[in-house]
Amino acid sequence: MDCRVNNDSCGLDLQPMIRPLNVYSQGDLRREATRGGKSDRFSRRLRKLVWVLMFLGQTANSAAAVEERLTLRFVVAQAADQIPDLTTDTEPSTAQEYLVDSSEGGWWLLTLPPATEESTGGRVLYFQQAHTARIGLLLPTQEELVWRQRIKAPGPAWGVHMDLPVLLPPELDGGGRMLLHFSDVSNRRIVPKLAGLDSYLQNSARLKAIFVACASALLIMALLSFGFQRGFDDRSYGYLAFFAAASAAYVISMSGELYLLLPGGYSFISVGTAFERSSAGLSLIFSLLFINRFLQLEQRRPRAQRLLLVLVWAQLLVVVSNWIQPQSPHPAAALAGNVLVLLAIPVVFIEALKALRDGIKSGLFVLLAWTPSLLTLCLWIAILQGWLHSQVDLLPLVSIGMVLQVAVLSLGLAEAGYRLRRERDLAESKANLDPLTGLLNRRALDRRLQELSAAADQTGEPLTLLFLDLDHFKQINDSHGHAIGDDCLRHLGRLISSMVRANDPVARYGGEEFLVVLPGLDTTGARALAESIRQRIETTPLVTDNATVHLKASLGLSRWRPGKDTVATMTARADQALYMAKREGRNRVVVATEPGAEDSVAVLP
Incomplete structure (x- = not known):
């Protein structure tokens, strides 16, 4: 008898479900598995995917296949190759809800109800939680057992792997009885379930989507x-x-x-x-x-x-x-x-x-x-x-x-x-900032100056260094106290930072000494800026609750000489120019003398 069932809605040839499976034949399993469709495409964004997974998790069990009631009775505990004859063997036991294992496995009698309107397209018999079970079914259209085992013979590709699904032939749509052999190394109770093909396929597709998505x-x-x-x-x-x-x-x-x-x-x-x-x-x-x-x-x-x-x-x-x-x-x-x-x-x-x-x-x-x-x-x-x-x-x-x-x-x-x-x-x-003023400290400035000087060598852009020292700072400390002295240093740092560009490094070099690096600025422009800073310091006193402190500063300038200078020599020449400004009366800007040049240039207030 031809028991082939075609379901145009899912596009699957369901003949393999009523063909006996050889537990040890991987070729049969491979041919059945290739009948499955392609996996769904999932969202590229992981956040959206997680929300989808949470939604699927909430609906996974609530949307299970519509099941039909089965009657199950134990027949006899014996091996699978010894098919019992119900006319002569021991009468089946009373009805049970689940399969349980005996020492060597046993035979069970399964009574199927007639098909309902919801399952007219075919019915699927499946076994949830049958993780380690081995089940053989004797269908009325087969002379040999149809075997199901989770890994070796799980069934067709469209079924859930752990359900061990079997598509029942049309001869059983009106109801009937069939024998099955059940063995399991665990102590689980397996409940056979019966569902319409369309309902089972929908639930199976949903579960497969969850597994692949996860x-x-x-x-x-x-x-x-x-x-x-x-x-x-x-x-x-x-x-x-x-x-x-x-x-x-x-x-x-x-x-x-x-x-x-x-x-x-x-x-x-x-x-x-x-x-x-x-x-x-x-x-x-x-x-x-x-x-x-x-x-x-x-x-x-x-x-x-x-x-x-x-x-x-x-x-x-x-x-x-x-x-x-x-x-x-x-x-x-x-x-x-x-x-x-x-x-x-x-x-x-x-x-x-x-x-x-x-x-x-x-x-x-x-x-x-x-x-x-x-x-x-x-x-x-x-x-x-x-x-x-x-x-x-x-x-x-x-x-x-x-x-x-x-x-x-x-x-x-x-x-x-x-x-x-x-x-x-x-x-x-x-580690790179001066804790008092918030400006760069000496170590950070030296590292930054190394980077800027190397860039100046490569690009040929000018680079100048401004060395500033607060005049008569010791007298300020002696007259107003060290707290006011610290306020003066913070005030001076804010004034200098407000006068230069955002990318010009400003550092407290030590004590009342400050350094400013001016990349891209030649000596003329740097000297004009230094003079503006000097005038701003002189005209902007520090005003506190207890005192008003007028400040003055001396400044020395040196420029980077590509191929000749190092950071140490450039800093030393700016320091020397600052010393000359101090010696010539303070509160002035002096540009460092270069070898072969005339006397240094002093810009007086």
Whole structure:
């Protein structure tokens, strides 16, 4: 009988769903997987993508496929190759709601209701949370069992990988009974569900979009973190990048999209379980390494750091153990890895709270990143281990939680980096500034003068240096006190800065001496500016509550001689010109004498 079903609305040939699958044939799986459509395109902006993910997470479980009621009875506990005869074997037990495993697996009788109007286009039988189950169905149109197993035989590409979907033939639209063989190494309770094809396809497409979107967002953040790590040379970005990449690997493999979307994805089928567990373990390892550095535990809490490192090494051993037999890792490895996750959660929370108490803002970001996903992660682990029996599919919420966790930690790391750079810039600024006047200090001016003189050599532009000294400053201190003397120096710095261009370096060289560098200004222009500064100082006294102090200053000028001068010689000649101004009566401007020139030029008031 031809059981081919065509659905023009989704453009899929659904014949593979009623064909028996060989568990050990990767070729059959590859042919079925290629029938799936292309993945959706997602927004380039990460912020918009996160909001979309949050919206999808809220609607993931609320928009589940419309389900029909099933009747399930246990028949007999025996191997899959021993199909029971219901006419002679033991009568089926009373009706149950879920499948449970026996020591070697067992046969169950599934009674299907007639198709409703909503499912006239075909019906899909699927099994949520069947992570480690192996299910064989004896359809009335087949002589062999149709096998489903999450990694080796998950079903067609349009189905959700963990649902193990089977498209039922039209012969069962009127209802009927069929046998299925169920075995599972875990203690989970699996509830078979029945839904119309159109309803199931809509829900499947929505869930696939969530998984691919989450994995894409995590990979984008991993690449950005790798870039920042190279730019800032901070291992924190590297740990965060590996954390995001491992989380993306877990989401894309656990959902099954790895085997469908990536070229060569089917090469992972034989080691799919080991790959999933290793991705989860590496995610925990790099998240703990990141938190250790982010919360500064090495400096603040060495004992807590050692505890986290013990968890890291223990999880690393679990990851390695998964690859001893990668085709069938021991369930104890999964249990050990999940227990380590549960142990790490309270440690991280306690250290984040203590960091916040100590005034470290990074603790707040850790709490914001871990708190929303804590309950979901704990429930997910409990369901995986069979400790909690629930039919709520938490993988979409776990995936979205991973994205939000990495995003919040990325923001926290960026904020911490900005704060450190700001503190470093402030410290560097303080190291380069005179604390009294706020002008450049001598060290900063020497460095700036080196840069400007090198530029003058290359461009041929003029460069002049103005050396200024406050006249009779000792008498001011003696007469009015050192506090007024300090006010005079600040007043003088403000006057000089107001007279020069914004890019002209002004520095307090020491005591009452000031230096001004004038790039692009020749001797004539610099001398005119120096005279204007001298007159401004003389005509603008310092007025305080207790006194009015009249100031005068002497100034010396020197110009840069390309190929002949050094910063030291240029400064020395300006200092010599200042000495001559002092000797000739103060309150004047003197231009330094150059070798071979006549007497220096003094501009008198």
